[in-house]
Amino acid sequence: MNSRLTWLGAALLAAAASAVAADPSSAPALGDRDRSVVVHTRDRNVADRLSGPRADVTAPAIDAAQAQACDAACLQGLVDTYLRAVVAHDPKLLPAADHLRFTENGQELPLGQGFWSTASGVGAFQLYALDPAAQQAGFIGTMREFDNVVLMALRLKVRNRRISEIETLFYRKGQGPAWSDSGIDAANARGAADAAAFAPLPAAQRASREQLTATASQWLAALERNDGHTDSRGWPVSDDCVRFENGARITDNPKVRIGDATFNLAALDCRQQLQSGWFSLNTRVHDRRIAAVDPERGLVFAWANIDRAGVKALDLNSGHVLVQRLLQQPSGHAEALALRIENGLVRRVVGLSVPVPYGMGPGWDNQGN
Numbered sequence: 001m002n003s004r005l006t007w008l009g010a011a012l013l014a015a016a017a018s019a020v021a022a023d024p025s026s027a028p029a030l031g032d033r034d035r036s037v038v039v040h041t042r043d044r045n046v047a048d049r050l051s052g053p054r055a056d057v058t059a060p061a062i063d064a065a066q067a068q069a070c071d072a073a074c075l076q077g078l079v080d081t082y083l084r085a086v087v088a089h090d091p092k093l094l095p096a097a098d099h100l101r102f103t104e105n106g107q108e109l110p111l112g113q114g115f116w117s118t119a120s121g122v123g124a125f126q127l128y129a130l131d132p133a134a135q136q137a138g139f140i141g142t143m144r145e146f147d148n149v150v151l152m153a154l155r156l157k158v159r160n161r162r163i164s165e166i167e168t169l170f171y172r173k174g175q176g177p178a179w180s181d182s183g184i185d186a187a188n189a190r191g192a193a194d195a196a197a198f199a200p201l202p203a204a205q206r207a208s209r210e211q212l213t214a215t216a217s218q219w220l221a222a223l224e225r226n227d228g229h230t231d232s233r234g235w236p237v238s239d240d241c242v243r244f245e246n247g248a249r250i251t252d253n254p255k256v257r258i259g260d261a262t263f264n265l266a267a268l269d270c271r272q273q274l275q276s277g278w279f280s281l282n283t284r285v286h287d288r289r290i291a292a293v294d295p296e297r298g299l300v301f302a303w304a305n306i307d308r309a310g311v312k313a314l315d316l317n318s319g320h321v322l323v324q325r326l327l328q329q330p331s332g333h334a335e336a337l338a339l340r341i342e343n344g345l346v347r348r349v350v351g352l353s354v355p356v357p358y359g360m361g362p363g364w365d366n367q368g369n
Contacts, residue, residue, distance in 0.1 A: 070158050072130040075137040078156055078163060079128060083143075086119045097164035104168045105354060106334060106363035115152075115170060120144045124191035125247075127198065127338055127350060129301035131292035133209070135159065138292040138301035140338055140352055142188040142247075148173065151184050151246055153336030153352045155291045155303070167303075167364065169336050171246050171354050179256040179266075180353075183248030194244070197348050198340055200296050207341065209293045215341045216300040219349075220288050223306065226279035228317045238345040241270035245351045263320050270346070277317040281327065283309040287362050300339045307332050307358055330358035 070078070078095070085093035091112040104114040123142025130137050139154040150172045157165030173181040187194060207215075218236045243251045249266075250256055251273065256266035265278050273279070284307040292301040310329045314322040334356045340348035 070135055070161050071132050075130045076128055079137050079139050083122050086116055087121055089116055095162045097159050097162040100164055102166040103363040108363055118145045120146050123149055123188045125187045125194055127195045129292040129294055129299050136292050140350055149184050149188050151352050169334055169352055169354055171352050175355055179248050180246040183246045187247030198297050198299055201298050206295045212293050212300050212341050213290055215344055216302050216339050219346050220285055220304055222274055223279055224282050224285040228275040228277040235274050236345050237270040238347045241347055243349040245353055263316055263322055281308050283307050298341045302337045304335050305362060332356045332358045332360050
């Protein structure tokens with residue numbers, strides 16, 4: 001009898017030790033440079049597809065059985081573990097689900113290819129969007145690729161404390177205008193200062209998931225075919241709203257030039273930009289998705305693709321006519337957006353925008369929108 005109890009106690013202790021070792025939430029947070037890799041030995045099969053997030057702009061579905069599976073610390077630990085594994089060029093370091101799907105810039109790849117081959121370190125700017133209720137995590141930050149700094153957006157879907165979906169988006173220098181390229185270095189230099197703008201809100205000021213999702217959806221809708229003639233009171237923007245795109249500040253910043261010698265979108269505030277007529281260029285904002293909602297920080301992490309059919313000339317509400325070659329051809333952009341929402345208004349937008357072929361989707365199965 002005593003030997004049986006001894007054997008049972010040893011088995012329970014072994015099981016507990018195994019559970020602790022497999023708990024990714026115990027991973028230390030990343031700093032602004034590479035640190036030691038947390039090793040996970042779970043192999044996984046990456047050949048099977050999973051259906052992707054839905055395209056309708058609603059909060060991610062909450063699975064009651066999963067709601068307590070991975071808390072915010074656990075989700076951040078998984079993001080950090082992912083970044084370490086990428087820098088180590090070793091997918092086996094991930095706590096991966098048996099069936100895992102991975103895309104980079106809308107293209108499905110075997111895990112371990114693409115940026116996994118060229119990553120050399122983690123940058124100083126790191127913005128997390130953590131949603132335990134939906135078991136999803138988002139991240140926008142700077143990464144190192146050999147001797148270069150790049151901007152990355154990341155979405156992780158978690159099941160049973162293991163990663164089942166990975167979606168990544170990269171902006172690299174040379175893909176856009178000079179101000180966009182220099183924005184990467186600027187974001188990396190600002191580092192934690194940018195993330196501090198998303199500090200937790202006082203409990204009394206926090207909105208519900210549904211309220212945050214509705215505001216984010218309004219913002220995305222305002223970007224589509226907006227000629228500036230609609231009632232501006234319907235636009236959910238605060239008077240001190242600030243927008244960053246690819247690391248560069250593109251509101252109230254005349255040093256950045258988006259337009260011509262007469263019209264500069266970047267010199268306007270958020271509301272003035274919506275009133276200008278500039279966004280009538282956006283023919284379609286499609287595959288809109290809310291990847292993560294964080295009521296504690298008033299943070300919504302959204303993804304969308306934007307198509308521009310092209311115009312010969314853009315008639316702005318100021319009376320100025322903007323004629324530029326780049327506007328005269330079909331174009332597309334894949335976007336990842338972190339929205340800080342306070343009192344029902346968008347106060348800060350941190351966006352990553354990557355040029356893609358016109359009409360291209362995100363590489364995940366979606367419906368409508």
